[in-house]
Every structure is written in C-alpha cells, then in structure tokens.
Amino acid sequence: MGIRTGDQYIEALKSRKPEVWLNGKLVESIFDEPYFQQPILEIARLYDMQHDPAYQEDLTVICEETGERMAASFLPPRSYEDIMKRSKAFEVVARQTYGLMGRTPDFLNTVVTSLAQNSWFLSKYNKDWAANIESYYRHLRDNDLFLTHAIVNPQNDRSKTSHEQSDKFTHLGAVEERPEGLVVRGAKMLATLAALTDEVIIYSFPGFAPGDERYALAFAIPIDTKGLKIICREPVQDGTRSTFDHPLASRYEEMDALLIFEDVVVPWDKVFLYNNVEAANLLYPMTGIAEQPAHQSSVRGYIKLAFAVEVACKVADSIGVDQYLNVQRDLGELVQSVEVIRALLRTAEREYTMTERGEARLNPDALETIRGMMPEMYPRAVEVMQTIGAGGLLMMPTEADFLNPELRPSIDRHYGGREGVDAELRMKIFKLAWDLCGEAFGMRALQYERYYTGDPIRKRAIFYNKFKKQHNFDLVNSILAKENCLKEPQTN
Numbered sequence: 001m002g003i004r005t006g007d008q009y010i011e012a013l014k015s016r017k018p019e020v021w022l023n024g025k026l027v028e029s030i031f032d033e034p035y036f037q038q039p040i041l042e043i044a045r046l047y048d049m050q051h052d053p054a055y056q057e058d059l060t061v062i063c064e065e066t067g068e069r070m071a072a073s074f075l076p077p078r079s080y081e082d083i084m085k086r087s088k089a090f091e092v093v094a095r096q097t098y099g100l101m102g103r104t105p106d107f108l109n110t111v112v113t114s115l116a117q118n119s120w121f122l123s124k125y126n127k128d129w130a131a132n133i134e135s136y137y138r139h140l141r142d143n144d145l146f147l148t149h150a151i152v153n154p155q156n157d158r159s160k161t162s163h164e165q166s167d168k169f170t171h172l173g174a175v176e177e178r179p180e181g182l183v184v185r186g187a188k189m190l191a192t193l194a195a196l197t198d199e200v201i202i203y204s205f206p207g208f209a210p211g212d213e214r215y216a217l218a219f220a221i222p223i224d225t226k227g228l229k230i231i232c233r234e235p236v237q238d239g240t241r242s243t244f245d246h247p248l249a250s251r252y253e254e255m256d257a258l259l260i261f262e263d264v265v266v267p268w269d270k271v272f273l274y275n276n277v278e279a280a281n282l283l284y285p286m287t288g289i290a291e292q293p294a295h296q297s298s299v300r301g302y303i304k305l306a307f308a309v310e311v312a313c314k315v316a317d318s319i320g321v322d323q324y325l326n327v328q329r330d331l332g333e334l335v336q337s338v339e340v341i342r343a344l345l346r347t348a349e350r351e352y353t354m355t356e357r358g359e360a361r362l363n364p365d366a367l368e369t370i371r372g373m374m375p376e377m378y379p380r381a382v383e384v385m386q387t388i389g390a391g392g393l394l395m396m397p398t399e400a401d402f403l404n405p406e407l408r409p410s411i412d413r414h415y416g417g418r419e420g421v422d423a424e425l426r427m428k429i430f431k432l433a434w435d436l437c438g439e440a441f442g443m444r445a446l447q448y449e450r451y452y453t454g455d456p457i458r459k460r461a462i463f464y465n466k467f468k469k470q471h472n473f474d475l476v477n478s479i480l481a482k483e484n485c486l487k488e489p490q491t492n
C-alpha cells in the first residue's frame, strides 16, 4: 500500500473496536468519541500531508525494496544524507503540532526501523526473533500503520523487581507457551495515544534482574487484540472546549493509558524477544533504539521549546513589559536555551558515526545531553511564561464573553495590551500561554518533557558514570604530571 491518507487511517480506526475505557465507560466508537475527535483529525492530517505536493518530498522517500513511497521515518539511516532527510521529516511533522504531540507515527516508526536494522543483535539469541522483527518492520512500513508502545512497568513497588512484586502478574509477564502463541498477563505503562493507534509494541528499558525471565519480553499485537484493556487517564479536554479559549488543549490532547493484558495470546511470529534477561537488558544499548527515536524526540523537543519561547516573548511584548531589564534577561535566557538545543541537535547529526553494520548513528552524547537539558529548559520556559504573564493570565474572559455584544465594548476597552495590541489579540496570546503554563494540558506537556525518556535523575547519573569510565582526563593528568617544585621550607 505504501503511504496512507488520512481517510485510510480513519477507516482503519472505524473498522476496529479495541477495549478502551474512558471516564468509567467502555468507548463504543473511537472515531465518534468527542474526546478523541480532534486528535484523530490532527493525526489524519499528518497522513494526508504525505500526499500533499507541498510536503511529500520532505515527508516521504521511495522504498528501495518495494519501489513505493514510504514515510521517511522508515528510512534506515546509512549516511549523513539519510540522517538529514529524516531530520527534515521529523521537523515538518513537529511544526504541524508545535511539538506538542510527542508520539506522532514517526516516533515508533524509528523504534521499529532501528530494531529491524539491528536484527543481527536478536539473531545472536534466536534467528526467529530477528526474522520476526524484520517482517514486522515491513508490515508496519508497507501498511503505514500507527503504533503505540508501553515499555515501563507500572509504579507498584519500585523498591522491588518484577518477580518480587506481591502478585506475579502485576507487571506484564509470560504465562504459558501454546502452539498458537505466547500467553501474556499483567500491566505496562504509559501508552500514549493508544486508543487512536493500529497496533502496540511492547519491550522494556533495561533493568531486569535474574528471576525476571518471564518479564523479559518484546512483541507487537493489533490494538484490538482480545484481552487487551486500555484504561485512559482523565482527559484534559472534552472535545467541546472552544478553540478560542483553549487553542492547544482543544487540538493536541495526547491521551495516555495503562495497558492491561488479560491472558492475551501473542502469535509466535510477533514475538521479538522472550525469556532472556541478558537480551532484554542489552536491547536498548545495542540496537540503536536509544538513538533513532531520540533523533525524532530531539527535533520535536526543539520545536516545542522554540514555540513556548515565542509564546513567552509575545506575552511580554503584548503588555509592554519586555522593556524591563529583568524580563529581557529571562527571555534572553530562554532564547539561548533554544539555541543550545539547536546546536546540540546539529552536533548530534554532524558527528554521526558508522556502525560496523552500516548504520549511521547520531552522536549519543549530544543526544543524551538534549535529553538531560530539556527536563530543565522546558519547565523553565513555562515558569518564565507564568511570571511574565502573572495575574493577567488569570483574568481572561471566555469566547462567550467576547462574543456577547453587551460586554464587547468593555472587553475592547479593558483587555487590550500595549499600543497596537487590541483586546482580541491580547486574549489570544494570553490564552495560548495559559494552555501551556496553567492548564492541565500544559502540565501534561511539561511532565512529558521531564519523563518521556525515563527518569532524568538516573539518566544523568548514568551519563556521568559513562563519562568517568570512558574519559581519560588528559587535561588534568597533564598538569598533575608536571614536575612541581615544592618550595623549600624557609629557615631563619
């Protein structure tokens, strides 16, 4: 099939009935559910853009194997040109959603591409696993499917490993082997956009201990597979909120969910790893699933930060406070944070290396520095927005007030900004800012930057420990090696 259209994506959604729970109710039709409507249309638009002559060259490439167009995120990177082709495609997608949707289809396309490109790793343990991931990659690519993923165990008792939890199947694990497939039971988090996807892939961040064999798993299944329960978090919008009042929350809600597997049968040809703690722990460091998705998330994060910083600047400018030195200092800091991320991104791309097997892999240290800095830089942008907007963020009337002819003259008189900024523009800017820095939508977007890549504290500690192990401290050693003349003690 090659690239899908938005309609084809929606038709596929309509043809399925996954077990999705929202606000205590089983969702009857995903497409007709008001909470999901706008995000579905946003995703559909991304599929349509692949066919739009204005975007097609940026978003797609011709597949060497099939001769058909495919999303550029399926291109296995083998050169700097491939890296930059993918980078451009990630950026075009990110710009459409202002970087606020982190798990657009391109994200998991990169995960499966990197796993398939590095199937040699799986074949060291089991040739079937390698063949399975390769054919899954083709299935995903050729049908242009939309995936979600869940790679973290729920926070039940973090002081214990999976096999030490009080219930053997609190965390997702294998129950039994049957001729038709592997039976799995338990929960996994945090599947963003799960309800709107075609399929789900399961694997894990490293951290398995001996005894965790049944939890050391990787597989994929259609999202409507029998026994898979999807429990959504509380929504941040209800599909009826005005786009004037909530320009972002009304459009870009990425519903997160817990996945509970109740004796789900995974066909053997969709099992990529099983019953092997060593392989599960090495999957992440050995296969490029750290770097390829991080490329997408770095580009997307750069756009999101740049957007938040533009909003903060507009808030300051609209009420004339950016003439003050303290405000200029804070905004200057934010603009510099965008430059830092842009510079790191370009460094990661330019300083790529070729693996022995021909994958062009971005500089992991630059990527990890982006992942380390964003959890500080993005919340800082939100904080600056809160402090510059101050009380004004909390006094904005609603669209209904604005449209009421009786109120309109008062609104026009009292809600305007500096000269040249009328009440409507000022309200629009402040409502944009409030969605980012006050609303539940904005807090979720902030929490995403803090945690989407794992716990930032432990990740930074791992980064330091790797640095210490690999760095030879030439500079310090060279001065330590210099002959130092100790001063003779003074004698009288």
Ligand SMILES: Cc1cc2nc3c(=O)[nH]c(=O)nc-3n(C[C@H](O)[C@H](O)[C@H](O)COP(=O)(O)OP(=O)(O)OC[C@H]3O[C@@H](n4cnc5c(N)ncnc54)[C@H](O)[C@@H]3O)c2cc1C
Pocket: 103, 149, 150, 151, 152, 153, 154, 155, 158, 189, 190, 191, 192, 256, 444, 447, 448, 451, 452, 453, 454, 455, 457, 458
């Ligand atoms: C909005 C959002 C969307 C997400 N989307 C997805 C998704 O689509 N798919 C997916 O798989 N995941 C997703 N994630 C989940 C993400 O991978 C996890 O949130 C992340 O890995 C952090 O794990 P945790 O939330 O379980 O926190 P925890 O690991 O439980 O950490 C909680 C706190 O305890 C501390 N802590 C816990 N364990 C230790 C320890 N051993 N040593 C020291 N300190 C410790 C941490 O420092 C932290 O402060 C998403 C997360 C968010 C916030």
Ligand SMILES: Nc1c(O)cccc1C(=O)O
Pocket: 111, 151, 289, 290, 291, 293, 294, 297, 452, 453, 454
């Ligand atoms: N956060 C990630 C994810 O959810 C899947 C794959 C990779 C990552 C990552 O940040 O490395």
